[in-house]
Amino acid sequence: MNAKTDLKLRDRDVELRWGARGTARATIAAGLVFENISHAYDGNTSVENLSLEVPPGEVLCLLGHSGCGKTTLMRIAAGVEQQVSGRVLINAQEVSGPNVFLPPEKRGVGLMFQDYALFPHMTILDNVTFGLRALDRASARDEGLALLERVGLNGYADDYPHALSGGEQQRVALARAIAPRPSVLLMDEPFSGLDRRLRDNVRDETMTILRETRATCIMVTHDPEEAMRMGDKIALMRRGRLVQHGTSSELYSNPENVFAAKFFSELNELEGVVTGAGIETAIGTLPAEGWEKGAHVTVCVRPHGLLPESPGAKPAIGRIANMRFVGEMDLLTIIVEGHHQTLHARMRPGSGLAAGMDVALETDPQDVLIFAAENAH
Template sequence: MTVLNARTKTGPGFTELEPRWGARGTARATIAAGLVFENVSHAYDGNVSVSDLSLEVAPGEVLCLLGHSGCGKTTLMRIAAGVEQQLSGRVLINGREVSGPKGFVPPEKRGVGLMFQDYALFPHMSILDNVVFGLRDLDRQTAEREALALLERVGLNGYAQDYPHALSGGEQQRVALARAIAPRPSVLLMDEPFSGLDRRLRDNVRDETMTILRETRATCIIVTHDPEEAMRMGDKIALMRRGRLVQHGTSAELYSNPADVFAAKFFSELNELEGIVTSAGIETAIGMLPSGDWPVGSRLSVCIRPHGLLPEVADAKPAIGRISNRRFVGEMDLLTIIVEGLNQALHARIRPGSGLEAGMDVALDTDPQDVLIFDAENAH
């Protein structure tokens, strides 16, 4: 058995050290399945939660369902698990209809694992028994052997006889992960699995969890409201809003080519300006910008990421704005810039040492790769 580092108390705050994770590459692989949502709709008491949504997850793919609370992420996941049944549309696993007009396959026969946000461990069962619970098709001896191997992989085999209340939040998350993958599901669904962890633990637990998921090779859907987390974990991201799919693709695709301002705002702070296309370019409060293929007369929403707004001392160029505030935040300076004619201040992120200070008049340029332009009528 792996020797674990014991829990110790350190410093005046008595910070507990988490047990080390087990050896990488030891989680057993499963046979991944493709998952398809086809024109799925759902409602609670007449209130639409998912609306005519179609989405495909390839075998072995990690998909992050991203969106604000109440957008339908968890509902869609519960439909996949069979815990909820949609009003219309179909759900297919490996091409087999598991929910739709042709019938309904109960959750326990879908080969789907579900990991809840609150972990949902059984408080009256030991850690070992919690993991064994999902292995009902095996005899007790075989089930315990499988469970102990998984507990060793997540670094908790030394706590097999403990009960959930004796574990920290990070340790409970590991037990929930072990229980979810124990039956070797072809599809694993995880509902905001890291939201209950403090930042000190979250990055480590998330990285180790993703390593285990890659080892199992299961198709995985992870619900999150954190765009950075989605970008770090997902092969693909599905961004939802009010029950609808806004955009589906890689993190690079959603960041570089957002479908609308809503999608763009999800991945970055934005300075939003009104623009109108003239023969000389896009006329904005900070000057002319290239118009590309937009026809003359078009009204546009011009969005500039803070690190794409480039202020400089107004010497050779005319002053466009004035710095009202500068804040040093480590690797960057945050500038607040007031521009005449704009109701809202602009924000820029620049490297320290520029010499720019509050009270200075500045000219403004932009980095084209951080300027996003949308039709004003269909921007949001």
């Protein structure tokens, strides 16, 4: 058995690291604008009056549950789908609108699909050079080999996709997408098919290559952690609409509503009423700065912002129904009288608390979010 065959029998996605293998060639990034985009499938709205701007060189993550319209919006940018109304502009040039529709190959856009969509009858090198038809054969081969070297697969140029693992196929798909040096790169859940052990390494290396190419990038994902790690900005979508657009810090710290807040963190939700003393809730009175007396609100407390403690100066409010050690944290489930749902807290081990104990509850103000009840969702 030769060394190459032996390597293929192992988990190469773990053994092989991309490392520094040259630099991907830079492109000229383009700005991308969605202007009042609406789209429907068989009369069912998939995107509704959505406007969004992506500056040149920015990595934008389209985030949301399955069916929220994020992939449809990406396909509209690519020219694979055509909107019902609105316009798409690339570098201030209208590429799709009421009177204009440029096909995908005329837009300077690169596509990387969720299933990688490699051609099974073509070698790895031929897959990578597929979009380099403007170059002569020798130049295209040189370009393709350089890209394969950059993603750590230069030894597999003459193999076929079926011989590669999932992580290696993802690298080939990335190399093929950036080969024509697109001004805008569109990626549809590019890491969803990878084992969790590989995902972090592949994501980090992909980001390095994206920065090297300097292309504007839209990445579709349903994973909030991935969006926060990858995106300069995040566009959170729901039912075809844009819920919130901003940096990961902005969306986490200042969500527009409970839906946005719950996308980035587990939450304890409580009803509250603003009184002269503050916001009255099942876990006590919280500060009511900025809220009018009599207002009904939804109070959200992140689990690590709910602070159980042995009763002392403060009376017991709840009882620990369950407590589990999970390594760096203890997970607590707490029952509170007058609140129909259990509350969840995360604490460092060594608190001295245990299941069955009565506890007082404090909150960390930076982990408390308050929304008007009628606009919470």
